[in-house]
Amino acid sequence: MCQQTQIVTVLPYFAQWMAQWPDFESLATATEEQVLAAWQGLGYYSRAKRLQAVAVQWCAAELKPQTAAAWLEYPGIGPYTAAAIASIHFRDPVAAVDGNVIRVLSRLVAAEDIFNSQQSAVTKLTPEAQRLLDHDDPGTHNQAMMELGALVCTKAKPSCLMCPLQSYCRGFALGHQDKLPRILRAAITERAVNRAWCVSNGRLLLQRYPAGSRRLAGVCELPELERLSEKMPDAVIASLQRGISNERIRETLRVLPVLDATKLHLETEVEWVWVSEAELSQTTLSGPHRKWIENLLKDYPLCLNQAYQK
DNA sequence: AATACGGGGTA
DNA sequence: TACCCAGTATT
Structure with missing residues (x-):
C-alpha cells in the first residue's frame, strides 16, 4: 500500500484491510472483486491483485521466504519492499x-x-x-x-x-x-475525455475495464461518450479535472438521451454495467468518479430518468 | 532507459 | 500549478 502512497493516506485502508484479512491464509481465499473493493480509491490497483497473489504463492511455498532475494521472487515485490520486509522482519542486512x-x-x-x-x-x-x-x-x-x-x-x-x-x-x-x-x-501530457450521463430504468450506465487491462482493471468509471455514440450532445452538465500519473485529464459530462442498449459498441475494450443507486455503493469505482457521481446524483437522480434533460 | 500506473497532500 | 509520496512492471 505504501508504494508511492503517503502513509497518512494508507492508514485507514490498512486498518480496514487487516481487519478483513489479518494474515496470508485468509487473504489467499479472497476474490479479486473483494480485494479491489477494499483498495477502491487508493490507486495503482495492480498492487491489490499482486498482494493477493503474494498470499497465494506464500501459502503454497514449501520454504517460506526470509531473505530479500527470496522475497524478490514475489509479484509486486521489488528491491525496496523486499529489503524492507527482509531487514525488518528477518534481520537480513539489506x-x-x-x-x-x-x-x-x-x-x-x-x-x-x-x-x-x-x-x-x-x-x-x-x-x-x-x-x-x-x-x-x-x-x-x-x-x-x-x-x-x-x-x-x-x-x-x-x-x-x-x-x-x-x-x-x-x-x-x-x-x-x-x-x-x-x-x-517526466513531462505531463494533456488529455480530454468526454463522458456520458446515461440513465435507463433508474440505472446509470458505467464502463468497466476488464481484468486484463493495464489501467484500472476491474474498476468502473462513467462511460466515454465516443464508445457510445457517433454524435455528441451539446450541453455539458459537469466537468472535472484530475491528474493521473503523468497525465492531466480534463473530463466533461453530457447527458446522452439515446437509451437504446443495442447501440452500445460491444467491440470496445470495456464492459458495460448498469447500476441502480442502491448498487452504486457496492460497485468498485475510481476515487474521483465516485465523488463526482455522488455529487451529480443530487441534481440528476436516477429515478427521474431522462426527464431532467431540459 | 523511458514510460505507465492513481490519487491525494502540500507549498 | 508543480512536486512528490515507505515503487514496480512493462516497453
Missing part, C-alpha cells in the same frame, strides 16, 4: 532505499547529479546506503533513515538545525541541501 532515503543520502553526500528519474537516483545511491547500513540491526536502521527523511530531512524547509546528521552532511556544509536531490520529472 538497505531499503525509498524516496525518503534518496533525499537523505543525496544531501548527505551532496550528490550533484541531475537524475532522469527516481529510479536512476536509487541505482546511484544504493551502494552508499548499503555501506552505511547497521548490519546488527538493519530493520531499525532502515526505518530510521526513512523516518529521518519523512520528519526532519523534508523536501521543503528541512530541519537541519535539529538533524542528528548535520555535522556529517555535505549538503548542509555547502548550503544547498534544500536543492537536492535533482531529479527531472
Whole structure:
C-alpha cells in the first residue's frame, strides 16, 4: 500500500484491510472483486491483485521466504519492499532505499547529479546506503533513515538545525541541501475525455475495464461518450479535472438521451454495467468518479430518468 | 532507459 | 500549478 502512497493516506485502508484479512491464509481465499473493493480509491490497483497473489504463492511455498532475494521472487515485490520486509522482519542486512532515503543520502553526500528519474537516483545511491547500513540491526536502521527523511530531512524547509546528521552532511556544509536531490520529472501530457450521463430504468450506465487491462482493471468509471455514440450532445452538465500519473485529464459530462442498449459498441475494450443507486455503493469505482457521481446524483437522480434533460 | 500506473497532500 | 509520496512492471 505504501508504494508511492503517503502513509497518512494508507492508514485507514490498512486498518480496514487487516481487519478483513489479518494474515496470508485468509487473504489467499479472497476474490479479486473483494480485494479491489477494499483498495477502491487508493490507486495503482495492480498492487491489490499482486498482494493477493503474494498470499497465494506464500501459502503454497514449501520454504517460506526470509531473505530479500527470496522475497524478490514475489509479484509486486521489488528491491525496496523486499529489503524492507527482509531487514525488518528477518534481520537480513539489506538497505531499503525509498524516496525518503534518496533525499537523505543525496544531501548527505551532496550528490550533484541531475537524475532522469527516481529510479536512476536509487541505482546511484544504493551502494552508499548499503555501506552505511547497521548490519546488527538493519530493520531499525532502515526505518530510521526513512523516518529521518519523512520528519526532519523534508523536501521543503528541512530541519537541519535539529538533524542528528548535520555535522556529517555535505549538503548542509555547502548550503544547498534544500536543492537536492535533482531529479527531472517526466513531462505531463494533456488529455480530454468526454463522458456520458446515461440513465435507463433508474440505472446509470458505467464502463468497466476488464481484468486484463493495464489501467484500472476491474474498476468502473462513467462511460466515454465516443464508445457510445457517433454524435455528441451539446450541453455539458459537469466537468472535472484530475491528474493521473503523468497525465492531466480534463473530463466533461453530457447527458446522452439515446437509451437504446443495442447501440452500445460491444467491440470496445470495456464492459458495460448498469447500476441502480442502491448498487452504486457496492460497485468498485475510481476515487474521483465516485465523488463526482455522488455529487451529480443530487441534481440528476436516477429515478427521474431522462426527464431532467431540459 | 523511458514510460505507465492513481490519487491525494502540500507549498 | 508543480512536486512528490515507505515503487514496480512493462516497453
